[in-house]
Amino acid sequence: MKNRKSKIENPQSLYTLPFERCDADAHARVGGKNASLGSMIQADAPVPPGFAVTTDAYQKMLATNGIDRQIYNLLDKLDPADVERAATASQTIRALIEQTPIPPDIEQAIRQAYANLCHQCAPIQNQESKIENRKSKIENLPVAVRSSATAEDLPGASFAGQQDTFLWVVGIDEVLRHVSKCWSSLYTARAISYRIEKGFPHEKVYMSVGVQKMVNAKSAGVMFTLNPINGDRSKVVIDASWGLGEAVVGGEVTPDNYLVDKIALEIIKRTVSPKAIEYKADPQNKRVERVEVSPDRQMAQCLTDKEILTLTKYAKIAEKHYGRPQDLEWAIDADLQPPHNIVLLQSRPETVWSGQKRKSITSGQKSAMDYIVANLMTGVRVKKKEEDK
């Protein structure tokens, strides 16, 4: 066992932790979601960069000004069936957390972590022409802020669907505000009731927050770690289109399709289709916009061969990491430098073929000679029967 304290030499790394350091040892401090991102990075499958605000920050915040005591008083003897009282308690607690200023050392740590992230993601190419753009990115990188809860010593605790995600958060003030909102999301009426029902003590459940760069996709799509057409596990199949993944996921374009042998790392087949529209990030308006693709790009392959092979490598890593075939979302981020610009956004278990019994290609125990004879007994049809008349 590693000594947890030995790693924490200053407030910066006590309260925030870049995703790449969110390893299994840090699970208790960063929660499941952040630890999962960290484990992907450590397995060499990159995700959009970001950092976790640790549970140490959450606990320190609670301890400041006796917020914890006020919360536990409010929740003491709460009857989960009394929906109205639970709702009122939730409102009060959430307001308390969101309105109390973040302790200065924690705020400073988050500021620094966000500044580092902005700097890391500022587009470096075209420095001359887009210097303004770069400057604005340095200060105002759009991020997603997500809660990532953790329950110490509570096996079987699941908080799925109970936590908040905030997209298009821009600038440090907004980041700080949304970190507080994530903390307070531990006290939604639903979360409170769930813990009471399950008998989980409120003080044993902590909140970590993930702050992750919003993807600015040059191209994006989905991929399978097997061929969804025939279940062949030696292939990776990639669907790709210009811009953000929405166009592919929503079926609004016929994406380019690449069939890759994931063992030989060879691109077997590429089908390039006209891609008429794409979704682009619009950070000012905190949304995505649907735009037309210029005619010269519509029929262009939206991934380079190198990108296709790198994605294949990541698909293999994800499959190995999760121990079963996966269905992944990915993007090529225009703000990041190769090779860090290729990122995985989502990984889910593949369900269609994985659920079926694997089909054997041998029928009965046969020797190599049986196969040879079988092959020599098979001809190639060279014309159709009706032509023979």
Added chain:
Amino acid sequence: MPRTNLFASPFDIETPPGAEGWEKLYPYYLLYSDARRDFEDDKLWFQDAGHWPEALYPFDTIFYEFAMLCISQYNSRVFLLPLSMGIDFRVLNGYAYVSPNPVTDPEVADERAAHFRERAGYYYDNWDRLYANWQQKIEQVINETESLTFPDSLPEMVDLADVIAGKDQTVGYEIMKRYHRLIQLGLRAWQLHFEMLNLGYAAYYTFFQFCKAAFPDITEQTIARMLTGVEVALFQPDQEVKRLAHLAVALGLGNICHANMPAEEMLQAVNKHKNGWLWLEALERAKEPWFHFSTGSGLSHHDAAWIEDISVPLGFICDYAAKIQAGETIERPLAELQAESEKLVAEYEAILANDQDRHAFREQLSLARRVFPYVENHNFFIEHWHHSVFWRKMRELGQLMKTANFLTEAGDIFYMRRDEIPTALFDLMSAWAIGNQGRGDSYWPDEIAERKKIMAALKKWRPPRLLGEPPQTITDPFSIMLWGITTEQLQQLLTPWEESHNTLCGFAGSPGRVEGLARVVMSASELSIIQPDEILVCPITAPSWSPVFNKIKAVVTDVGGMMSHAAIVCREYNLPAVVGTAEATLRIKTGQYIRVDGHGGTVEILD
């Protein structure tokens, strides 16, 4: 019954102008004949352009006939392939046409299959020992062939020593005996060629089929990569010129030669250098046996071997030396190939559905690997080493006939049929014995002059790829594997070419996609004009062309399946290849911009 023939009948093909009387250049049994017209019309004949792309010289039918005889007897009578008897063969307007003879009765096929199991099974089980024997046997054949010498003239009188020794066999008798022995050893070489080859291909092909079933869309290159990583004699000549290139650079000889320098000048320049003698000694050592390497397929008398035309390997050495000096790596790293091969095998094995599949995969892989060295190596020993010695011996005999004024040039001997030579030799020996002029010196020069005109007319002719009546099914595995005769190819050949049409379909021989300028090369003699990064378009490639594979971007051939030399070599060199396009050399012109898709097996003319 009305003819449904989609391809022309061999009997409807006209003689090219100027080639009238071509039939006398070939033995009677090679010609289509009215006497068995119905039988011949009812079969599908495909031109074997892969092995014999040009009009056959009268003498050069020798290895065509030997090959067809030997492949046939091993299929039909030795190992009893269930669905294949032999492969019938003809010559039409000088070109080779073959037709597999299938077994159609299912009961007979089953009986044959039982025999095949027993016979082929013995070979597979004892493969390594039989292959070691095989190597001894072929080397004996080559050594004996090498020992058969022919004087360039006949002596005024026999040696006194021979008289005193009571030797009854005069030089004339010896020469006739040696000619017969030379031919006999040539047939023996082809017996050996097919002793193990078809079994090797069958094991190889079966592993390919298994992989295709288990991992749909897997490329042939990848399957081949699972088998490679062993030292292969076929690639050794290329390894030798690479080694000599390294040595040249190490000895400081790298800059004194360039690829376009005449060979004589190059060797003189090396000789003058203070380290030159060291390098020249290494060159001499490499020659035996590795420079018995044909610049073509070895099947034709004009395919010169490196050992006779030293400018070819010297040119390659210069090219390689320039690459080494530019810091490029020219080796095929064997250890790396082996490690890669094992890694691929382990990963593919791991994703198979169950242990039963894994067991079958391992067993077939191990058999395919066992046969792999033979499948690759037989070609060096026979088509290259044996044949280069054989053709040299024939030219020696030609020189003797030239001295006797039977021939104008030693090489004119190849305008004589194999069966005419003993007759001519008897004439020549009689003339020597009698002390008069032979009939031959007033017969052969005129006859050969006429045959030269016929050959010239035949060479200009473009033979149709297919003749006769397609069967419903082709069951001969070698037609599919080596000649690439499949439904797709037959259909493409049935579709008339339109000028607007710009895509040729063939076999995906080796994966990868590139675009570039085409260079149409019809024979080995044109290889030197290939410029770097061009796409080689040719009827077929030969193994000895390997060094140009370092220069080009892709290969397109008229003929070949996945086991053709072009496909195998391209997979080794990681070059895209589309083989068996049937008519690439006809449709593509040098300088056209083309796209080669080695995944899909298509070639597009973009100009």
